[in-house]
Amino acid sequence: MxxxxxxxxxxxxxxxxxxxxxxxxxxxxxxxxxxxxxxxxxxxxxxxxxxxxxxxxxxxxxxxxxxxxxxxxxxxxxxxxxxxxxxxxxxxxxxxxxxxxxxxxxxxxxDPTFYIPAFNEWRGKPENSKQGSGDYVPFDVGNPATKRLMESVDKQLADYEWALENGICAEQARLFLPAYGMYxxxxxxxxxxxxxxxxxxxxxxxxxxxxxxxxxxxxxxxxxxxxxxxxxxxx
Structure with a gap:
């Protein structure tokens, strides 16, 4: 392996x-x-x-x-x-x-790829700490969180592709990409x-x-x- x-x-x-x-x-x-x-x-x-x-x-x-x-x-x-x-x-x-x-x-x-947590992978804030995470959030929070992130990624990816197609250099076009979830x-x-x-x-x-x-x-x-x-x- x-x-x-x-x-x-x-x-x-x-x-x-x-x-x-x-x-x-x-x-x-x-x-x-x-x-x-x-x-x-x-x-x-x-x-x-x-x-x-x-x-x-x-x-x-x-x-x-x-x-x-x-x-x-x-x-x-x-x-x-x-x-x-x-x-x-x-x-x-x-x-x-x-x-x-x-x-x-x-x-x-x-082609950029992005990490998008599934609806049951979103975690809440910890109870007694300013950093880290706690228990998983309920479905009625996790499900729209995944949908919102997917919509955000799709929008910013379209903007990135538009910039490249219109002649903007790659090093500036990347400003349109979502940062933290990008692989x-x-x-x-x-x-x-x-x-x-x-x-x-x-x-x-x-x-x-x-x-x-x-x-x-x-x-x-x-x-x-x-x-x-x-x-x-x-x-």
Whole structure:
């Protein structure tokens, strides 16, 4: 399995992997000029020790590359939890351990797709918090919410197509598109530690449900390649 569908039209695809559970083991053992060629109970105990004591650098020697297709509201939340940033006074910040390349509507005009929750997927406001969501709203609210969103998307999509047909450049025509529900596609390459940092934040019960669904997909795809490491790093 290298691809898991998420929401109505989204997905997470594991594109490439460098390393295995032995990678952090051998990275930690290099100080003693030791190397394992197959996983043993001793190696598992070492992984447990590294995870328990917060020795994260060995887990940065294994890498994963994902392709993600998700609504913009998910993409922007996801982007906040990248790690390894280095901030320089005279340069923009950059990520030394991660890479993120996203499709841009400055250059492409492929048919836009949008996330539209079904009538039974709309959630109400939480009772005791300023953010997040609560229980699902009743049918007499959810059903018109879906219809209103569909009508809004259709109207703005027609305006976008009108702009393109009348010679307006793609980078300005995209202003007509509804933003937060529009699907975007990106490549995310990061270390095993980077994956686990993202999962530790986005699998929490109070994380937005949509990004939780994507985090669960990332977890399942990563678990197939790094089962021992994931069992220790993600409790």
């Amino acid at each position: 290298n691809k898991i569908n998420v929401l109505d039209q989204g997905y997470v695809r594991l594109v490439d992997v460098m390393g295995s559970d032995l990678t952090p083991v051998n990275a930690a053992r290099v100080s003693f000029d030791k190397e394992s060629t197959e996983m043993t109970d001793k190696d598992v105990r070492l992984l447990k020790f590294l995870a328990r004591e917060g020795h994260s650098s060995p887990f940065r020697h294994a890498f994963l590359q994902f392709e993600v297709y998700a609504p913009l509201m998910v993409a922007r939340q996801w982007h906040k939890y990248r790690i390894g940033s280095t901030h320089l006074e005279e340069q923009d910040s950059y990520d030394a351990l991660e890479a993120w390349n996203e499709s841009s509507r400055r250059y492409i005009t492929e 975007v596609r990106w490549y995310w390459s990061t270390s095993l530690q980077g994956v686990c940092h993202f999962l530790s934040q986005r699998l929490k019960h109070d994380a937005q449900k949509e990004i939780q669904d994507y985090a669960k997909a990332v977890l399942e795809l990563t678990k197939e390649k790094f089962p021992a490491s994931l069992s220790e790093l993600i409790k």
